[in-house]
Amino acid sequence: SQKIEQNSEALNIQEGKTATLTCNYTNYSPAYLQWYRQDPGRGPVFLLLIRENEKEKRKERLKVTFDTTLKQSLFHITASQPADSATYLCALDGANAGKSTFGDGTTLTVKP
Amino acid sequence: DAGVIQSPRHEVTEMGQEVTLRCKPISGHDYLFWYRQTMMRGLELLIYFNNNVPIDDSGMPEDRFSAKMPNASFSTLKIQPSEPRDSAVYFCASSLSRGNGNTIYFGEGSWLTVV
Numbered sequence: 001s002q003k004i005e006q007n008s009e010a011l012n013i014q015e016g017k018t019a020t021l022t023c024n025y026t027n028y029s030p031a032y033l034q035w036y037r038q039d040p041g042r043g044p045v046f047l048l049l050i051r052e053n054e055k056e057k058r059k060e061r062l063k064v065t066f067d068t069t070l071k072q073s074l075f076h077i078t079a080s081q082p083a084d085s086a087t088y089l090c091a092l093d094g095a096n097a098g099k100s101t102f103g104d105g106t107t108l109t110v111k112p
Numbered sequence: 113d114a115g116v117i118q119s120p121r122h123e124v125t126e127m128g129q130e131v132t133l134r135c136k137p138i139s140g141h142d143y144l145f146w147y148r149q150t151m152m153r154g155l156e157l158l159i160y161f162n163n164n165v166p167i168d169d170s171g172m173p174e175d176r177f178s179a180k181m182p183n184a185s186f187s188t189l190k191i192q193p194s195e196p197r198d199s200a201v202y203f204c205a206s207s208l209s210r211g212n213g214n215t216i217y218f219g220e221g222s223w224l225t226v227v
Contacts, residue, residue, distance in 0.1 A: 032214075034215070034216075036216075041220075041221075042220060042221075043116075043203050043205070043218030043219055043220050043221050044155070044203075044216075044218050045218070046215045046216065046217070049215060089155065091216075093214060099145065099157055099160050099167075099168060100157075100214060100216060101157070102147075102154065102155040102157075103154070104154035104155075105154065105155075
């Protein structure tokens with residue numbers, strides 16, 4: 001069955017360091033992979049989308065990589081700030097499917 | 113744009129009662145999704161619509177759950193009768209399919225507690 005695993009439930013890092021979150025999947029051939037941010041009591045908010053034929057995508061301090069051979073995406077936040085503390089979810093889309101399947105998320109805490 | 117609007121934001125109800133959650137998607141979006149989020153199971157897709165037509169309801173847990181989308185600007189998720197295990201946050205979301213992957217816009221959620 002299809003499975004999405006995000007590296008750990010929680011990640012604690014010091015302000016200024018780079019946070020790296022992992023999304024691994026099995027029994028899936030996604031056409032797109034997305035990352036969302038969710039703050040407590042709020043709905044997830046879209047951050048970045050990367051296509052299967054793209055290796056890397058950047059947006060300000062965010063960087064996403066997508067390795068379809070390893071079946072893995074890495075999400076990096078450089079120069080992390082306490083305001084980056086949140087839960088980050090990865091989501092996979094098929095080529096023609098309208099729906100996205102979400103991982104369970106990793107809760108990032110950036111300490112000042 | 114006001115974003116996806118859900119109501120009620122919070123609901124506490126007794127077991128056995130009917131619960132109706134409402135959603136107004138972003139104008140122009142052709143996909144609408146209902147998700148449920150719990151600590152144990154994460155974010156689960158219950159059902160989604162395309163152009164008001166239900167496409168996949170395989171995530172609906174049982175017959176007590178039903179969803180409708182009578183027009184492009186309104187959808188409901190109904191639970192009848194409700195049970196304590198239905199307590200969760202229910203998110204409505206919408207997206208515009210452009211063949212580039214569906215960026216999903218979520219509402220703020222309806223927090224349901226069944227006692």
